[in-house]
Amino acid sequence: MRVMIIGSGGREFSIGRVLKNDPEVSNLYFAPGNGATTMLGENIAIKDYEELAQFAVDNAIDLTIVGPEGPLTDGVVDIFKAKGLVIFGPSKAAAQLEGSKVYMKNFLAKYNIPTARYIETAHIGDAFKFIDSLSAPIVVKADGLCGGKGVIIAASHDEAKVAVSEMLSGKSFGDAGLRVIVEEFLDGYELSMFALCDGKDFILLPAAQDHKRLLDGDEGPNTGGMGAYAPTPLVDDLIYEKVKDRIVRPTLLGMQEEGAPFEGVLFIGIMIVNGEPITLEFNVRFGDPECEILMPLLKTPASELFYKAATKQLDTLNVEFYEQFAVGVVMASHNYPFDNSIPAEIVVDAIHHDEIAQNTHIAYAGVIEEEGKLYASGGRVLVCVGLGDSIKQARDRAYMLCGQVHFAGKKLRTDIAYQALR
Ligand code: AMP
Ligand code: GLY
DSSP states (O other): OEEEEEEOSHHHHHHHHHHHTOTTOOEEEEEEOOTTGGGTSEEOOOOOHHHHHHHHHHTTOOEEEEOSHHHHHTTHHHHHHHTTOOEESOOTTTTHHHHOHHHHHHHHHHTTOOBOOEEEESOHHHHHHHHHHSOSSEEEEESSOOTTOOEEEESSHHHHHHHHHHHHTTTTTGGGGSSEEEEEOOOSEEEEEEEEEESSOEEEOOOBEEOOEEEGGGEEEEOSOSEEEESOTTOOHHHHHHHIIIIIHHHHHHHHHTTOOOEEEEEEEEEEETTEEEEEEEESSOOTTHHHHHGGGBOSOHHHHHHHHHTTOGGGOOOOBOSOEEEEEEEEOTTTTTSOOOOEEOEEOOOOOHHHHHTEEEEEOSEEEETTEEEEOSSEEEEEEEEESSHHHHHHHHHHHHTTEEOTTOBOOSOTTHHHHO
16 A cells, blocks of 8 residues: 655654554655654655645555644645545545634534533624623633634633733734634543544544643643643543543534534544533644554554545444553753754664663654754654553653653653653
C-alpha cells in the first residue's frame, strides 16, 4: 500500500512511524512533512491541494491520511474524493464541527448532546445579559479557528465583558471573533477521547489526558499541549459507554441528518463533572500530542484501521490495543508558545539500557534537517514517548529519554500524567 500523510507535526510523524513498521505499507509520503519525516518516507513540497491530489493520482497513492484541521476545513477531502482517491478525514461540510464553534454548539444543542450552557451571539448586549446571569469564572470563545487561543476563561464578570468586547470589535481575533460563545464554566477533569468514524460506525480509542498549560501544576499560558498519556485510569467502562451512547452515536446520526456524514477522527474534548461526560468541544482530527501516545498502543495494523475507516468498512474490523500505557513529554523551544526561537542543534545521546531503548522513542515535530543534523526550529520540537506496564513505568521511561535529548533552550513539563499518579 502506498500512503500519503498530510501535515508536518509530531502527530503526522507518529502516524508515519507506525505505518513505516507496517508490512502492508510499501511507500510513505509526507506533504509537506518535517526535517525528520524523511527518516520514514519522502517529503513532498506541494502546497496546492488540487496539485497534491494530482500527485496522488500520478503516484497511485492508495490512501491519504490528513493530520491537521487547516486542510480539512479548506476542503482537501472533497478535492481528493472528486478524483476518486481514498482519503481519511471529514469533508469540508463535516469539518465545520471544528471550524466553527457556533456550528458545533448549535449542533450539540439540536441533538441533545450534553454540553455547557451557552449563548451564541454577535450582539454585545445579549452577551452581557447572559454574562450577568452566570457566576464567575465565565468562558468566552471566538467562533472561528484561532490556533487554540480563542478561549478565554474569565475570572470575573468584568473580565468576561472585556473579552467579549474585544472579540466582537474584531480587535482580538479579526473575523474569527465576530460571533462569540459565552458559556458556563465546567468544573471537573478533562479528557481527550477519539472516535475513528466512517460516517456510520466508529471505534473509540483509549481515553487520553493532555496537559495544555505550559508549566508544571497546570500553571502558565495555554499551549497546543505539553504532554499526554493513555489510557487514563480516570475513565471506567461506564464512562466509555456514556460517551458512546450520549456523544458519539448521536453525533454520527446527527451529522447524517445534516447531510454531512462524519468520516475521520472525532476528537471529543470532555469534562467529567460528577461522573458525567460533558462535551467541551469537538475537533475533527487527532490531538497533538495525544496521537503520539495512541499510535504506539495500536496492535491492529494502522494501514488496515485507516483504510477501513476511509472506505466505510469499520463494521468489519475488530480493533486491538496493547495492554500497555504510553506517556509522551513534549520538548518545546525557548520562546514557545509566544514566538519562534533561533534554530538549535538537537543532540540525542546513545541509550545503553536495552529496556529503555526498546520502550521509548521520539516523535519529531518542529525540526529542520541540514547536512544530516537535526535542528529545533521553534514551537513544539519533539515528543519523548515511553511505554510500560504501568503509567509510572511509562512515565519514568519517557523522562529518561528526555534526559538524553539536548538542544539550547529546551523546555518541558516535569509532571506529565500527575493526575493519574497522585
Ligand atoms: P476549547 O478550545 O473549547 O477546548 O477550549 C480550550 C480549553 O479551555 C479546554 O481544553 C478547557 O480546558 C477550557 N474550557 C473550555 N470550555 C470550558 C468550560 N465550559 N468550562 C471549563 N473549561 C473550559
Ligand atoms: N492537544 C490538543 C489538540 O491537539 O488540540
